[in-house]
Amino acid sequence: MKNITYKLSKTPISLLLILIAMVLLTVESCKKKRSDMANALYKITPNKAFKNITPEGFDPIFQKVLADEKKNLNNPQQIVAFYEQNEYDPSFVMDHLGNGDLKAFGEYLQKAGEHGLDPKIFNAQAYNDLLNKFYDKTAIKTTDEAYHDMAELEVMTANMFINYSNDLQFGLISPRRIYARYFTKTLRPDSNSVRQVLAVSNMKAYLDSIQPKNPQYIALQKALAAGTTAPGMTKEETDRIIKVNLERLRWKNKPSEAKYVIVNIPDFRLDVMEDGKSSLNMKVCVGEGRNKDYANNLVEYDDSDKTDRPFSRETPQLNSLIYEAQVNPVWNIPQSIVNKEIVKHAEDDPYYLDNNNIEVYQNGKKLEDTETIKWGSEDLSKYDFKQKPGDDNSLGKVKFLFPNKSSVYLHDTPAQAPFGYTMRAVSHGCVRLEKPLDLAHSLFGDGEKFEMIKQFMSQDNPKPTDVALPKKVPVYITYVTCWADESGTLQYRPDVYGLDIVLFAHMQKFLGV
Known part of the structure; x- marks a missing residue:
């Protein structure tokens, strides 16, 4: 007792009284809010089943429903923690049932089809059926039923509110999980974003705010609503190509820089974007794809299409900095190309390597005589093949470098004929440029460095030269098969890598199809 008295004496009495008063006030205000539960809900419904409900009676029912439903929640830990920290207060039901927020939310779920998402993903019908029971004064018969339906509605709202918010802001699917060659930084929802959703005070305003407002997104929504049928496609295939591209637009990976380079693989095109407009565009050739004959489409697919199986030459999706x-680059020929192509030519023609300015090195030392080597019986891993600079160099006169795990880059090429093809997925994986000097000018601008590049590219005896960019420029290699052009007309491109099929198969997985 003396010890306790001593400790209290060290605390000023006035401060102690204030602290006690604050605790009592907090507890009292909490009790007051929760004890008003019956009157508040009876006023909203009005259903006599709510007249005798109490927080003390509701809590154990809510905890049981929460425990039973935990396995069905997408974010169980965050949701359970939220209610534990808030003493199992049914905040969605108490704060948003009477002001129309839950009804508005139910309407948004029913209209998920406007985003190319099936309302079944969000259990929209079941949610609205349960919600409507609260507006029918005879639908809920007993106090126990009232407790249970309150708990079910609270848990369903929390779960679906998070899911709907995440899907509209981040996309239904993480592209990095479904694509084998996807290296674009893409933000995904995390525990912090989940907590922010649960803490929303004005649901209606929040729901309005998260509806995508990107003009491209709205254009695709309108086309979906109008039942557009693209030339050469069925109605079903058109719907699906719009839906997968709406999903791509929801992914948080879009360029935010004032200037950047973007390559769209299915369009075989590069644009330099400045302040939202294309300041330079050109044809490109990309890596050879698995669906280059366009035999497979969105009408014909099966469950196995959920697994992405890229060809070894397909250009990856990525973002980086040039x-x-x-x-006048030296081409360090990849081992795969050496094995599959170079040595076959060298076996058929002993002068092939010399005629194509290809040098061979072993342990860093150049081999002077390669004509007598029987390449078919050699361990090719012991050799490095390099093509010297020149007019026939496969990289042309210039290449543009950016860090990436796939060792791809943008480059010039002596092979000009493919730029006249409609289907330009013909490279080994890098991106060939129709107008490399124009890209150099766009990146470097007028000045000494660009003039040096221009001069060196025209030399008869070229030497490899590295020219650093004064300011690194972002580059995005993307995959988009449907978009609105500058005039607002929808453009469609065939699915050269079959990536639409993979994405749609995963979207169907959410429906259990």
Whole structure:
């Protein structure tokens, strides 16, 4: 007792009284809010089943429903923690049932089809059926039923509110999980974003705010609503191509920089974007794809299409920073190309390597005589093949480098004929440029460095030269098969890598199809 008295004496009496008063006030206000539960809900419904409900009677029912439903929640830990921290207060029901927010939310779920998402993903019908019971004064018969339906509605709202918010803001699917060659930084929802959703005070305003407002997104929504049928496609295939591209637009990975380079693989096109407009565009050739004959489409797919199986030559999706131009580059020929192509030509023609300016190195030392080597019986891993700079170099006169795990880059090419093809997925994986000097000018601008690049590219005896960019420029290699052009007309491109099929198969997985 003396010890307790001593400790209290060290605390000023006035401060102690204030602290006690604050605790009592907090507890009292909490009790007051929760004890008004019956009157508040009876006023909203009005259903006599709610007249005798109490927080003390509701809590154990809510905890049981929460425990039973935990396995069905997408974010169980965050949801359970939220209610534990808030003493199992049914905040969605108490704060949003009477002001129309839950009814508005139910309407948004029913209209998920406007986003190319099936309302079944969000159990929209079941949610609205349960919600409507609260507006029918005879639908809920007993106090126990009232407790249970309150708990079910609270848990369903929390779960679906998070899911709907995440899907509209981040997309239904993480592209990095479904695509084998996807290296674009893409933000996904996390525990912090979930907590923010649960803490929303004005649901209606929040729901309005998260509806995508990107003009591209709205254009695709309108086309979906209008039942557009694209040339050469069925109605079903058109719907599906719009839906997968709406999903791509929801992914948080879009360029935010004032200037950047973007390559769209299915369009075989590169644009330099400045302040939202294309300041330079050109044809490109990309890596050879699995669906280059366009035999497979969105009408014909099966469950196995959920697994992405890219060809070895397909150009990856990525984002990075262009940091330099290599003028008159040496081509360090990849081992896969050596094995599959170079040695076959060398076996058929002993002068092939010399005629194509290809040098061979072993342990860093150049081999002077390659004509007598029987390449078919050699361990090719012991050799490095390099093509010297020149007019026939496969990289052309310049290549643009940016860090990436796939060792791809943008480059010039002596093979100009493919730029006249409609289907330009013909490379080994890098992106060939129709107008490389124009890209150099766009990146470097007028000045000494660009003039040096221009001069070195025209030399008769070229030497490899690295020219660093004064300011790194972002580059995005993307995959988009449907978009609105500058005039607002929808453009469609065939699915050269079959990535639409993979994405749609995963979207169907959410419906259990």
